[in-house]
Amino acid sequence: MPDSLQRFKADIFQALAHPTRIAIVEMLRDGELPAGKLIERLGLEQANASQHFSVLRAKQIVVNRKEGNQVFYSLRSPLLVEVLDIMRRYFQAQLTETMAALEEIEKEQGAAR
Numbered sequence: 001m002p003d004s005l006q007r008f009k010a011d012i013f014q015a016l017a018h019p020t021r022i023a024i025v026e027m028l029r030d031g032e033l034p035a036g037k038l039i040e041r042l043g044l045e046q047a048n049a050s051q052h053f054s055v056l057r058a059k060q061i062v063v064n065r066k067e068g069n070q071v072f073y074s075l076r077s078p079l080l081v082e083v084l085d086i087m088r089r090y091f092q093a094q095l096t097e098t099m100a101a102l103e104e105i106e107k108e109q110g111a112a113r
Contacts, residue, residue, distance in 0.1 A: 015059035
């Protein structure tokens with residue numbers, strides 16, 4: 001069982017391993033959007049966007065529905081947004097630690113002069 005869970009996690013992180021796919025997921029945080037609006041907001045080419053949507057669909061991160069000639073995308077589960085929010089907090093914590101270390105180095109260099 002642990003191997004399947006690790007594989008599942010790796011597959012999700014692999015699907016999210018591109019900044020554009022993360023941006024798509026974050027744009028869908030508040031609900032469904034048409035593909036055209038996502039493409040427009042992200043400034044993507046249609047073919048490139050289709051590849052990203054395909055990866056996200058294949059890993060069941062997003063679901064889509066067709067209405068007329070439009071395709072609408074939404075997140076399969078809002079839990080993924082929580083994961084990305086945790087990653088944002090992790091990034092901020094890392095940045096804070098780095099800034100504190102830089103300040104300490106600057107103090108040490110100032111005292112050595």
